[in-house]
Amino acid sequence: MSKYDYDLFVIGAGSGGVRSARLAAQLGKRVAVAEESKPGGTCVVRGCVPKKFMVYGAEFGNAIKSAQKYGWSVGDVSFDWAALRDSIQTEVARLSGIYSNVLEKNGATLYSERAEFVDDHTVRLTTSGKEVTAETILIAVGGRPWMPPIKGAEHAIMSDDAFLLDKLPESILIIGGGYIASEFAGIFAGMGVKTVQAYRGDQLLKGFDDDVRSVAGTHQKLLGIDTRFNISPTEIKKTTGGYIVTFDDGSKIGTDLVFMATGRKAHTAGLGLDKAGVDMSKSGAVVVDEFSRSSVKHIYAVGDVTDRVNLTPVAIREGAAFVDTVYNDRPTAYDHNEIASAVFTIPPIGVVGLNETEARAVYGDDMEVYTTSFKPMKNALAEKEQRCYMKLITEGKTERVVGIHIVGDDSPEIIQALGICVKAGLTKADFDRTCAVHPTLAEEIVTLKARAS
Ligand code: NDP
Numbered sequence: 236m237s238k239y240d241y242d243l244f245v246i247g248a249g250s251g252g253v254r255s256a257r258l259a260a261q262l263g264k265r266v267a268v269a270e271e272s273k274p275g276g277t278c279v280v281r282g283c284v285p286k287k288f289m290v291y292g293a294e295f296g297n298a299i300k301s302a303q304k305y306g307w308s309v310g311d312v313s314f315d316w317a318a319l320r321d322s323i324q325t326e327v328a329r330l331s332g333i334y335s336n337v338l339e340k341n342g343a344t345l346y347s348e349r350a351e352f353v354d355d356h357t358v359r360l361t362t363s364g365k366e367v368t369a370e371t372i373l374i375a376v377g378g379r380p381w382m383p384p385i386k387g388a389e390h391a392i393m394s395d396d397a398f399l400l401d402k403l404p405e406s407i408l409i410i411g412g413g414y415i416a417s418e419f420a421g422i423f424a425g426m427g428v429k430t431v432q433a434y435r436g437d438q439l440l441k442g443f444d445d446d447v448r449s450v451a452g453t454h455q456k457l458l459g460i461d462t463r464f465n466i467s468p469t470e471i472k473k474t475t476g477g478y479i480v481t482f483d484d485g486s487k488i489g490t491d492l493v494f495m496a497t498g499r500k501a502h503t504a505g506l507g508l509d510k511a512g513v514d515m516s517k518s519g520a521v522v523v524d525e526f527s528r529s530s531v532k533h534i535y536a537v538g539d540v541t542d543r544v545n546l547t548p549v550a551i552r553e554g555a556a557f558v559d560t561v562y563n564d565r566p567t568a569y570d571h572n573e574i575a576s577a578v579f580t581i582p583p584i585g586v587v588g589l590n591e592t593e594a595r596a597v598y599g600d601d602m603e604v605y606t607t608s609f610k611p612m613k614n615a616l617a618e619k620e621q622r623c624y625m626k627l628i629t630e631g632k633t634e635r636v637v638g639i640h641i642v643g644d645d646s647p648e649i650i651q652a653l654g655i656c657v658k659a660g661l662t663k664a665d666f667d668r669t670c671a672v673h674p675t676l677a678e679e680i681v682t683l684k685a686r687a688s
Contacts, residue, residue, distance in 0.1 A: 237370060239369050240267075240367045240368045240369065241265045241266060241344075241368070242264040242265045242370050243256070243265070243369060243370070243371050243372075244267050244268075244369035245266065245267070245268040245372075245373045245375055246268075246269050246350045246358065246372070246374050246376055247374070247375035247376040247377060248268050248269075248274040248276065248335075248345065248375075249275065249276020249277060249279075249376075249550065250278050250279075250538065250547045250551050251276075251375040251537035251551060251554040252268060252270075252276070252373065252375030253268070253274065253275075253276075253338060253554075254550075255537065255555075256268045256343045257338065258554070258558040259558050259561075260338075260341040260342050261341055262558070262562050262563070264562060267343065267345075267367065267369070268338055268343055268344070268346065269345075269346040270345065270346070270348075271347075271349035271350075273327075274331050274335045274338070275327070276538075277378065277539070279327060279330050279334065280327055280331060284327065285323045285324075285327055285398045286398075286418060286419075286422075286579065287579060288319075288322075288326065289319070289323065289398070289422045290418070290421070290422055290425075290581065292314075292319045292422075292425075292426065293421060293422045293424070293426050294581060296426065296427065297425060300617075301613075301617035304616055305617070314403075314426055316402060320399065324399075346360050346365075348360045348361060349362070351505065351506055351507040352506060352511040353366060353507065354511060355372075355511040355512055355531050355533070356368050356533070370533060371533050371534070371535065372533065373534075373536065373537065373554075374503075374506070374513070374521055374529070374535070374537075374540055375538050375540065375554070376501075376502045376503065376506065376540050377501075377550075378502055378539035378540065379499060379502045380394050380495075380496075380499055381497065382497050383497060385470060385471065387470050387472055387473070387478075388471060388495070390472075390478055391410075391471055391494065391495040392494050392495070393495055393496070394419070394494075403426060404477075404490075404492040405429060405491050406428060406429040406430070406431070406490045406491045406492070407428050407431070407491065407493075408431045408490035408493050409423070409430065409431070409496055410433050410434075410468055410494065410495050411495070411496035412434030412435070412438075412439040413440065413496065413498065414578055415496040416432060416439075416494075416496035416497075417432070417439050417440060417455065418580055419494060419496060420432040420460045420580075421458055421460070421579075421581040422581075424458045425581055430459070431460070431463060431488055431490065432455060432460050432463070433462075433463045433466050433480075433488065434465075435466065436464065436465070438452060439452050439455065440584075442590075443590060444586070444590035444592070444626060445592065446606070446640075447590070447626070447640045447642055450622070450642045451578075451580060451584060454580065454581070454621060454642070457619075457620055458581055463488075465484070466484055468481070468482055469482060471493055477489060477490055477492070478490055478491075478492070478493050480493055499545070500518055501518065501519045501539065501541070502539075503515060503519045503521065503540060508521070512530065512531050513530055513534055513536075514530035516542065518542060520542035521540050523535070523536050523543075525569075526556070526566055526567070526568055527553050527569075528560075535557050535561070537550055537557055538553060544571050544574055548574075549569070552569045553569050555567075556568065556569040573658050575650045575653070575654030575657075576650075577647030577650060579647070582621060582642060582643050582644045582646070584640075584641070584642050584646060585639075585640075585641045585646035585649055585651075585653075586639070586640045586641070586650065587650055587657050588628070588636070588639060589637050589638040590628075591626070591638070593638075594628045594630065594638055597630075598630045598637075601630060602628060602629060602631075603629045603663070603685055604626065604627075604628055604685070604686045605628075605629070605683035605684060606627075606683070606686045607679050607684070608623070608624045610622050611623050611644060611676045613644065622643075623643030623676055623679070624641070624642040624643065625640070625641050625643075625680060625683065626638070626639070627663070627666070633662050634662045634663035635661070635662050636657055636661055636663060637657070638657070639653050639657060639680070641653075644676060645676060645677070649677045653680065666680065666681050666683070667681065667682075
């Protein structure tokens, strides 16, 4: 008989926590999970899922405009923010319920309250005050939006708030050039809000391929987003009708709503990691090895709280690898290379593998770059300026494909399949001997020509 209340205690019922808890419970382990908010975590409750619904909502506006070129006569149309917000929240509640059921059905205990470490084997549930012990503890508390502490920062909303607005503003100023800023700029502009996106760099989406960044910037402008570069906010002042934001170059922008999308940080504040002896990085992330093990041998961490690759499917894979390592006697280090991902701008971006700068750093001149830019069929008839951009990067004599970057409709769907090709180590010749599916946007990937140097 174990001296602990549970074999495994998971803190956080998000993607990584629930997957780990379910798999361990299915192996007959005595598992408990604590969640201070709704089960489902950032992805389901205040991230990927409601965001994607909002993107769908925003895209209808453009589709209605294009419909006329396709022969539809469109009468008066209007957009009802509250209707969209509420139907999204209903779906979020349904999905969150599924997460609770998964735990319950597999015999895991869910504590709907916050848990904090008392020592390396004990957590306190902060609402009931109950203390429980576990042989192994998994930290899966995710991240939280972060904003710089400028004067008046309390007037700004962050991504968590954007899903629950009482009403849609007439204008919005979004600060940041990353995933969340760029996606929400597309969402608000698509819903008819006068949108300014202000970024401290000179191209959106730092870390992405430079050409992709440039095309993404063009698309934001085509959507009507007023993009401003090389400025950083220093102060937000409330006025009678809205806010005035001052920037470090002295410029000011007036707006109805300020949205700070300036990054996320591991949600470890107040978790008591010091009491358990768990090491953290400077930014507060839990430091782990390749098996997701922290500095304490029976405490593990998966997902955004470790600040490795902060994506839902990665947290899920890390959770499964944790269970294999600890309970299946199969030490598994999840491979963080060649993870396909998408940015849900309008149109979206799909990428896998190395960008051109990264490839150049690894392969020097022993690489080739293939590109194309074209107006997709659908946009030709709709008379939309938006173009599709593709880049494929190969290395060495065998021309193994090491990176693919697509900006265009359905690119997240396309890149999922192309991710398999890159992971499998396919070559340009494999792409070339694959017959096209016509007429599609994706067919261009099997007919790419080397970029003229
Ligand atoms: P990002 O790190 O992508 O972007 C943060 C932005 O804020 C950057 O443009 C950054 O500038 C800017 N910034 C940071 N500090 C300041 C400051 N003090 N003043 C002004 N600007 C500042 O974070 P997000 O919050 O957008 O997203 C967090 C993570 O969540 C992503 O990295 C991703 O892993 C995940 N995510 C994934 C999505 C997807 O898969 N589709 C969607 C949303 C989030 P700079 O670039 O110069 O550093």
